[in-house]
Amino acid sequence: MSTTPLLHLQHLQKNFGHFRALKDVTFDVYPGEVFGFIGPNGAGKSTTIRILLGLIRASGGTATLFGRPVWQDSVQIHQRLAYVPGDVYLWPNLTGGEIIDLLLRMNDQAHTTQTDTLIHQFGLDPTKKARTYSKGNRQKVALIAALSQEADFYIFDEPTSGLDPLNERLFQAAVLALKKRGKAVLLSSHILSEVERMCDRIGIIREGQIIETGSLAAMRHLTRTTVTVTLGDDFDVTTLPGLHAVTPGHAACEWQFSVDADSLAATMTTLAEHHITALQSTPPTLEDLFMHYYAKE
Template structure:
């Protein structure tokens, strides 16, 4: 059985009287893109800083490649690439010089792959870093990360400041890493990005992991949207598990949402009324996210 790249168990972190993390248990496997989502202040970046060995946990344990993240951080970083959400560069170096330096610090070299990434992301490598916008600073870090042949990639809000075209380039590059059997931990607030790329997702709230699994496994927590037109009159208000019923513009047309547990019985009732047209929309990651945070 393949061993996880990342494994954390009941990770905890306290800053004075503030409990930033209480129980963070995660696993990331080879060839997996793992999404890590939650609002600002939920504990995503604190978790990542612990995994990188930048701060020490006050409880629990975490290993990457089987090595303790605090004690063996130097050995871990030799096989790891990381991009933060706010990239700070040496102001007097050009973008190209910065990329080369970042690669050299990790024992890598500038290759044709690096040149291809610079061209893809539309970066001018001759400009000084102090002239770069936030988006261009992100590009420098992403190009350096994707130029490396790492075993584990950690991205913490990596597309902050990028335009939609470069976001798509980032997504394509991540999916290419996945196809090569690399492991990726992606922290993002762009739910469509996570939904498009991630195999599994963990939702963190107030320092605790409250749900982990594939999107398909989590969809039981939300409702499916149904638009249906039937031959015979239908009274969806009377069906168990049906919510937010609205009459459509056509005769015998209705729009409503259905609990996952009631979906089979509702479909049976619709069939009995003679379905003319039916459209169902499964819940999205945003629906799932709002299931936990919408009431705040």
């Protein structure tokens, strides 16, 4: 992966009157990387994205794409950018196919065999007028247009809103294909399983501030592994340090508990001395990590 980021945000701030929508947003996105941008509604995700697109001006801090300031050089930046919003509004009297071609032409791109393949894969009828489309079909139009483009940076803001599970999987496969081609992707999503499946790194935003960035593997120290174990004797696991929510299982000598990451190795070593006959371990998920920060609200 390149050591020079395509997107660089440093202490980004945005005020709407006396309200501080963004207090301190700092992260980078590199070529060949899918970066997950997560947080609840109102945390500042869409405000950050609108600044990146040059739609609103930051109140402070630095925001550059391809080394260019996003507000001053938005026209040049948009030539290398593809974007899909969470709520897509289309020209009601144009067909889906006409809108896809229009969006491509507006970015000096052409309708290709890749466009036709995407239309077929997503199951879109391009001959219907946009006013007849459901939310999911409107979303497909924007996704097909974006994924047909030859861009360097792709921004997806809640892109699978309204899509069925099959189309969600098609989108995920398309994003991973972009990654293999060295493209950079910023994915804002509230579907944590989607982020967990696709993203190399994630940034968690809370009340206008980035509170943690890094790979999911690096962040697992913030959460606990859930363990169900059956021992060969009647050892009392409640005597072990670093365990939480310890409860006896349904079978004899069975225990269920969660364990801190820094206590996991010592716990397993001690349990092994008592003849483990069955063991099930569930690593922490992105949802666990997310709740680690938001359960305090």
